[in-house]
Each structure stands twice: as C-alpha cells, then as structure tokens.
Amino acid sequence: MNKALSYIKENTWIWALIGSTILWLAMGISSGQLGFSSLISNANTAAFLAIMAFGQMLVVTSGRGAIDLSIPGVLTLMAFISMSIINGKNSMIVPAFIAVIAICAAIGFINSLMVIYLQIPAIIATMAMNYILTTAALLINKHFSIFTVAPVLKAFLKGKIFGIYFSIILVILLGVFFWFLLRKTSYGKSLLALGQNKNAASLAGVKTARVEMVTYILCSVLTGIAGILVSARVGSAVLGMGDTYTMDTVASIVIGGTLISGGRANVPGTLVGCLFLGLISAAMQVIGCSVGAQNIAKGALIILVLMLGTFQKKSAK
Amino acid sequence: MENNKCFIEAKDILKIYGPTIAVNHLDITINKGEVLALVGGNGAGKSTITKILSGVINCDSGSITIDGEAIDTNKYSTADARKKGIFVVHQELSLCKNLTVYENFYVEQYQQFYKSHNWRKTAKELAKKALDNVFPGNTIDVNAGLNTLTIAQQQMVEIARATSTPDLKMLVLDEPTSSLPTEETNQLQEYIKKTAANGIAYVYISHRLKEIMYLADRVFIMQNGSKKHECLISETNEQDMVERMGSGIGSQNKKLEFNTPALNEKVSIKMDNYSSKSLKNISAQMYGGEIICLTGLEGNGQLEFIQEIFYKARKRNKNGLEINGKVAYVAGDRKKDGNFPLWSIKDNTIISNLANSLLFKPLNTKNVNDLVNRWNGRLKTKCNSTDESIMSLSGGNQQKVLIARAMAVDADIIILDDPTRGVDVETKLELYEVFHEAAENGKLIIWRTSDDAELEYCTRLFVMTRGTIGAEFEHGKYEHSDILKVAFENQEKKDLKKALEKKAKQPKLYLFALITTIILYTICGILSPTVLSKRGVELLAVGYAPFIFCALSQTFIIGLGHIDLSVGAFMGLVNVVTATILDHNTAFGIFVLIVLLAAYSLMGLFIYWRNVPPIIVTLGMSFVWTGIAYNLQDMPGGHVPEWMVNLFNFKNPVLNGILIWLIICIIASILIYRSKYGTALRGYGNNETAMKNSGWSKAKAYFMIYFIAGCFAMMGGFAQSGITGASDVNASSTYTMLTVAAVIIGGGYFSGGVVTHFGSVCGAISLTMVSILLGLLKVNTDFTATVQGLVLIIILSIRLIKKGEKANE
Structure with missing residues (x-):
C-alpha cells in the first residue's frame, strides 16, 4: 500500500490517467454508448500530439529553461514539403520521408548550434527559427494546391489491428523506444544528467555539446514526421496548422510529470498527458462546452497538476 | 567597569554540520573599541563563528550576550543583529550588480531614507561621504553601475556601505583586503584605527599577518573549530602566529606507515612553464603511482590547476600540456559540482562510464550492476540498496559514491577536489586508504585539499601561491611551518596595481x-x-x-x-x-x-x-x-x-x-x-x-x-x-x-x-x-x-x- 502511494506521489500523471478514465466513462454514459471506440478515436488524435511531445520532452529535459518553440514552424513546413513531394503517389512516400528527415535534422542542428555556440537562450533561438520556417511555409503556400493523399498513407492512417489504429501502435512503439533510450543508453543518461546539473555533468565526463545537438535534432525530426502524418490526415497542408502545438506539447509533458527545469522525463506520463488533453476537449464538446470553457479547463488543470507535484516535494522534506 | 567594556560575549558555542564539528565549544569575547584579529588555517571555523555572531546561522548550543543582554540563540537573525548594530562584510559580496553604487546604499540603508524628499540626492551624498570617509581620494563614481566597477572597487563600496550605518557597534570584516591594492588597504586600516578609538568593535579576519601585526589589538587563533591561542598583539609576532597555527597538525600523524608506491611512467602529466588565464609559469612532472597534494591558502590557483588539467585532457589542442591517461574528476562541492539529486546511487555511480561510451549503445545491465556493487562495496557506501536516492545519504556517503564514480570508469589520473570536506573522521581514513590503493595500482592522484592534516597522505605536495607552484616538498621531508611560510609570505606581494584601473567603458545595454x-x-x-x-x-x-x-x-x-x-x-x-x-x-x-x-x-x-x-x-x-x-x-x-x-x-x-x-x-x-x-x-x-x-x-x-x-x-x-x-x-x-x-x-x-x-x-x-x-x-x-x-x-x-x-x- 505504501509502495503504491509513493508511486503515485512520484508519478503525478496517475491523476491524469484517473481523470482520463472518468472523462471517458462520463462521455460514454452521457452519449449512451460506453465503448472503447470513443477512447480509441481520441487516442488516435492524441497520437499526433504525442509524437511531437516526445521531442519537446527531450529538449525540456536538457534543462536551463529550454523549450523548442520551432515546433509549429517545422510541422507546417514539413506538411507542405511532404504533400508537395508525395503528391498522392505511393512511390514518393519514401523519398518524402528521407527529405523531411534530412531537412529536419538540419533545422535541429542549426537550433543546437545557436544554443551551444552562440549561447542564445533556447526559447529565443528556436523562436527565431520558427519565424524563418513560417516564412518558408508562406512561400510554398502561394503555389500550393494539392489535396490528394497517397493511398498507402491513407490506408496507414485508417488501418487497425485488433481495432487499434496503426498510429496509436506507432506512438506506443515510439514510447517504448524513448523509454529505452532514456533509461538504458548513454545518450539518455547523459541527457538526464545534463538537465539536472550541467556543471556536474561536464565534470563527470558527459559530452554536453554532443548530447544537446542530438536532442534538438531528434525533436525536429519527430516533429517533421508528425508533419507528414498530420497533413495526410487533414488531407492537405494549411498555414498555421501547427500553431497550437507548442503550448500543447509543453502542457502535456508537464501534466505527465516531466520537470520544466530539466533532468527528469516521463515517457508514460507524456502519453497520458497527451491523451488527457485530447479527452478534455472531446468530453467538453460532447457536453456542449464552448472552446472557451475547454481552454479554461486546460489551463486550470495544468496549474492543478503542477500544484500536486509541489505538494509532493514539500511532503518529501 | 570590566563588564561595560565587553560588547559581545559568546560562551560554549557548538555548531555541527553533519559529521563535522565546525565550531567546538568555543568561548569568545569582543570588546568595544577593540580590533580583534581572527586567524587560523583553512577550515578552522573562522567564518562559521562570525556567521553565528551575526545571525546568518544559528548555533546548536551555547549562549550569546550582546551589550549585557542575553540573546535567544535559536531565534537570533540577521535582522536582530542589525538592530544591535552588528554588520558583516562577507567574502562573497552581497551587492546588487544591476544597481548603481548609490542605489546599493539605498537598498541596504533604506531606514535612513524614510523622511527624505529627494532620496537620490541623499543616497548619493551618503555614498560619497561614506566612501570618502574610509577611502579618501577614491575615484569611484557613485552614479556608476556596480557592474562597471572592478572587484576591488566593489569591495570598497561594500565596506563603505557597512560603515555608513548610523548606529554601527561592531563590524566583521572577512578578508576585506584580499582584493584591495596597498594604498586602499592602508586607508582602511587608518579608518579602522580611528573609529575603533571611538568605541566601534572590529573583528578582522585575514591571512595577511603583517596587517594584523599593525592593526589588531588582540589575536585569536583558531584551529579545528576551537581556540588555539589568544593573546595581545604585543605578546606575539608573525613567526609565533605561524607556528601556533601549524603546530599540532603534523605531529599527530607523523608516525603514519607509508610506503611510497612505485612510479608508473605510462601515466603522466607534464607541464613546462605552463601558463593560462589564472595559472602562471608552472613546471611540473607527475607520474602514475604518485599522490600529489595541492595546498596553499584558498584562491591561489589550486582549483584552476586541477580544472585546467581536467578540461584540457578532453581537448585536442592542449597548449603544451602533456597528459597521458584517462582523467576523472571527483568534486568536493557535492551539491554544486557532483550530485545528480534526482538519481539513485546506482545512476550516480555509473554516469561517467556511460558518458564515455558510444551515445546510442545500450547499457550492459549486468556490467553496470557489477561495477556499482563492486565499487560501492569497496568504498563501504552505507545504504540498503543502490537504488536509493543519493540525497538520502549523508555527506560522507555521497562523497563515496562520487569516488566510486571515478573508480568505476577506471581512469588513470584521478583528480580530487577537496573530497573530504564535511566528511567524518572514520570515513576520511577509509578514503585515504582507497586513494593509496589506487596509487599502488599505478594511478596518478592529484588532490586539492584544504585540510592540512591530509598532507601527510601524499607522496609529494605543491604549495600554490598566486597561481604558481611556490614550493614543492617530498613526503616526510618538511615541517608544517615550511608550508605555511611559503603560503603566507607571498600574499602581501599580490600584484594589485591594476585593480583600480577603470574597466573599459561598456556600451549601454540598449x-x-x-x-x-x-x-x-x-x-x-x-x-x-x-x-x-x-x-x-x-x-x-x-x-x-x-x-x-x-x-x-x-x-x-x-x-x-x-x-x-x-x-x-x-x-x-x-x-x-x-x-x-x-x-x-x-x-x-x-x-x-x-x-x-x-x-x-x-x-x-x-x-x-x-x-x-x-x-x-x-x-x-x-x-x-x-x-x-x-x-x-x-x-x-x-x-x-x-x-x-x-x-x-x-x-x-x-x-x-x-x-x-x-x-x-x-x-x-x-x-x-x-x-x-x-x-x-x-x-x-x-x-x-x-x-x-x-x-x-x-x-x-x-x-x-x-x-x-x-x-x-x-x-x-x-x-x-x-x-x-x-x-x-x-x-x-x-x-x-x-x-x-x-x-x-x-x-x-x-x-x-x-x-x-x-x-x-x-x-x-x-x-x-x-x-x-x-x-x-x-x-x-x-x-x-x-x-x-x-x-x-x-x-x-x-x-x-x-x-x-x-x-x-
């Protein structure tokens, strides 16, 4: 019993999980159809957010207030680029992925150079990058009129195994990968050390610059892949399609128990955080709440979860 | 009559930090109008006792009487001390760097400004007056931003600010002259003499014995948190003070069994007239099998020496520093440079191994557990399981984990940054044994220490003064006073000519x-x-x-x-x-x-x-x-x-x-x-x-x-x-x-x-x-x-x- 209690104290995302369950039940009861289908369709939506949230989680974990604000720019631009390259043809999917990953790796690399060598605070550097990417998207948009999605991508997005969407499985696999990365590899441990105390990490022999570089590159690449999937789902690329994602990724990882000051990341928490954010919107739509009320609930919950986290710290003392 | 003279009387003061007794049942009195010099080696407890007297920290037991009035030692705060007229100029400056000189006067002395209509004018006048009082002819512009001043000038501002308190009764100066040039030092001394004659008590902490001979009325020598000796200045001299500070340390351990390990020439560090930003003309050769201690007064380049070696070892361009062997660093300031507080003992131990392997290589869990258990076992880290948080350990055990970290990575050169600070005696002895064993296995140990008793455990020691090696001694071939002599004698010569030169004008932020x-x-x-x-x-x-x-x-x-x-x-x-x-x-x-x-x-x-x-x-x-x-x-x-x-x-x-x-x-x-x-x-x-x-x-x-x-x-x-x-x-x-x-x-x-x-x-x-x-x-x-x-x-x-x-x- 005590063990369970201390586990809950350390993993504040349990509250979000309980919240998600209640929301799902409430939605099911109010609509008269209690079943997994509503949960799964919500999870499918949350999956796209989760891919980016993993990237944001890594950047935030690197510490000293780092947040990647270039996520909307990367997502939107990659949506345009991938749509343009694929143009509805199955054969172009692989080249599109290669192109997107290469471009995103370059973007992340430049972000990390600005942070490490120009010593520009991460939020300013990535914000500047976001402006540049937004412009690029604007320019492409002028000559853009593609509304066809490659059949394979379409099939992938609609495809299910045992009633569960492929995209959900993909995200769970990614989750397992990052869980492994953070716990069982040199990179993960170095990143967590860096986020806790850069000075100590560097004296312990951590190659801080290399670790930070990989972190920003991973974040951009993940966002780029999310960009391909989101555009395929929406059926096109639209300006501003990524705008809400910065704040949503930060919110979901904070709800999930990742420390905003760095050094602690929580992979299952991030997944639950994303699901929870999605369910709030869905539940409030079901009971007919306005966009405004959804926002208020979202904001209040972020602060509430944060408070639960600090209660835990105080009692630990 | 005798009682009226005494300003502050502390009796039987005890302060314990974890396993360390910082102040050990100390009695101290400070009289009105007296300059009391507080001297002692590193870690003698000088700073701790002044912090207790000024309310920064509370003592564990003991009594304090100020001006004939007993103080509740549990509730005594800096605010109370201020009310009693006790002010401190700390070594680390407590100024706001983003404010101007006069604004800094205002934020601390704001009580003086309640009724003033034009506080800026008043504050400027106050600042100017205070600075001129202590340092006549100074060129500090009270309108200047503090960040445009040199360290020496900032120190002058801090001293002047403390003296501007209207009801000042006692002023503690902790190494006030360490960054001041000669003329300003003299001015400060004249000021202290003058105001002491008017009844203000001074506690003066300094390593510069000449200054003390000139300035102080009485000397209070501390060692290991206790009073070593107390006498009037007329009863002592520099030589005498050095001997009193030193004696007793070496003699206890002199009989230590000590086999010098064989040299391992494969591991080495060679420095030939090496200089960097804070090191000057260092020539030294160090080999595996040696335990080399760096000693000297704090801030004479010991820390820069070891950090230079650590960081240069990772760079391709070493600027003429030759390093053969893998280097690991054991931090002594565990909180600032060592611990990862969110992690378990295991993770804290193994991080250096991981940091040295390929970025995406999966860990070999068995290997990790073996290493963690072997080294924490060898070091006898006291814990129920290595999965416990490192923060649940005592300071000494945290230190063991950090040493296990360096041992597990199997480095050839181990740098120790004062690792026994705040560690109990028993653990210390265990650690010495581990260091010695490592040297016997052909490792080179470079050990910065602030505890002079530890010098007995090295094969060679360097006394650092002003960023260079002032003297080098082989094990057993020196007296403790030889070290102190080298460490102390050059302090007064510090080149501070440039200290008051104006910094290049910085552009405005905007x-x-x-x-x-x-x-x-x-x-x-x-x-x-x-x-x-x-x-x-x-x-x-x-x-x-x-x-x-x-x-x-x-x-x-x-x-x-x-x-x-x-x-x-x-x-x-x-x-x-x-x-x-x-x-x-x-x-x-x-x-x-x-x-x-x-x-x-x-x-x-x-x-x-x-x-x-x-x-x-x-x-x-x-x-x-x-x-x-x-x-x-x-x-x-x-x-x-x-x-x-x-x-x-x-x-x-x-x-x-x-x-x-x-x-x-x-x-x-x-x-x-x-x-x-x-x-x-x-x-x-x-x-x-x-x-x-x-x-x-x-x-x-x-x-x-x-x-x-x-x-x-x-x-x-x-x-x-x-x-x-x-x-x-x-x-x-x-x-x-x-x-x-x-x-x-x-x-x-x-x-x-x-x-x-x-x-x-x-x-x-x-x-x-x-x-x-x-x-x-x-x-x-x-x-x-x-x-x-x-x-x-x-x-x-x-x-x-x-x-x-x-x-x-």
Missing part, C-alpha cells in the same frame, strides 16, 4: 537596439520621406502602440527573472472585455477589469507561495485568459465604447492621442523602475538573498511586479480597443513571444535583473520596423518573419562577441 532602430528608421525615411514627418510617426505609433505596451509589461517580469507566457492572452482578454461587458454596462465593466488585474497580480503571489516555475503558471493562465475571452466573444467584433475610442484619438493640436499615451507610459515605466520601491524591485531581480537580508518582503515584491506588469498589459488591451474600435481574442496572441524577443534584443537578460524599458521599446520598434521597411522595399511581406528572426539572431550574436571581448580583458 545601444544595439537603439542603433538598429535608428538605421531601420533612416532607411525607411530615405525610401519614403513621409515616414520622417510628424504624420508618419503618428501613423507608425498607431501600429506599434499595443505591442510596445505589452513589451513594457514583459520587461518588468523578465526583470524579476521570470517569463510571462500569458501577457498576449491577457491583453486579448482585456480587449474583448472592453468591447463587450464594458460597452453594455460601464460600471460592471470597470469592476470586471479590476478583478482581472487583481487576478493577474495574484499570479505573482501564487508563484511566491507555491514556489512553482513561473513559466508554467503563466502558460496555464494563458489558456484561462483565452478561454474566458472566447466565452465572452467567439468571433472578432463587438463594439468599444465611444469614450474609450476618444481616449486614444482625442483631437489636439500637438500629437495624436495614441502617441501621447505611449510617451506617458514609457516615461512612467522608467520612473517606476527609478522610484524608491522600484529600485528595490530591481534589486530583487539580481540578488534575492541580499534583498531579503536587508529586510525587503519577497511576497510583496512578487505581487507588485505582477501588478505593475498587469497595468501595462491592460493599457495595451485598451490601446488595441481604442485603435480598432472592436475586439479580437487572437489579435495580440503573437505578442507574447515577440515581447520576450523585444526585451532580449533591447539588451535584457533572462536572469540577473538586467533589463531596460527604453531598450525593450527600441527592440519592439525595430521588430515592427522590419515589416515597414520590407513593405517600402516592395519585398513580399511574407519575408517579415524571417527578417525578424534573423535580426534577433544577429543582434544576439553581436552581443555575444562583445561579451567575449569583455571576458578576455
């Missing part, structure tokens, strides 16, 4: 932003002369205004070291309220606006109360503000009351309304920061501890900052309404991050309270000017964002280069 603004404006003017006309400026202002108000608000928040992610959303909400509720019912509208402002201010209190990251609180609140706004109005539109539109567009022959409001608000924000309380708020952005110690309330400061920021954000919302006559929730949502950029472009930093409102305004204008310029150049407006981003990167890069030059001086 300079880059101002230049950028002027350039952009001029180019716009050349392309389209209307921009330069009054009409042009007015039109521009209409475009700028809400953004600039918002930037002013953000400046206050960043000045406190926070970031407000909700300011744009808050402005949007205010805009919506004016176009909906206020339009329907003026009184209720005003009430709602006041409630909103209160709610915004409470964010500050909430951050203080829960001690939560401001960035998340404001992120959460940004959703809340937007949510409320959407509930009031989900589509852009609404109607702003006529009177509010007129407020910003009132007809007058001079300027248009919006520009007038803008100028008023910019001046107001600058004035707020220059006001008495504003000065304290700025101080809070730089040095919270110093401000709290001076008696300023933190809760109030946080609340006020958010209140003021809220007022300006609200003004931004009003301006938005006044200009557009309608409302849109999202009109100002992009401002949040843009204002952060504007503040940083304007010369601000995220920490240290370094921001200027003028700079932020320039930053905001240059960001918006970009779009106008591009429009005039007929460049597609799509490029606006890109150019804004590039301007941001370029300005911050230039600033880095400028900063780099400064650091090299």
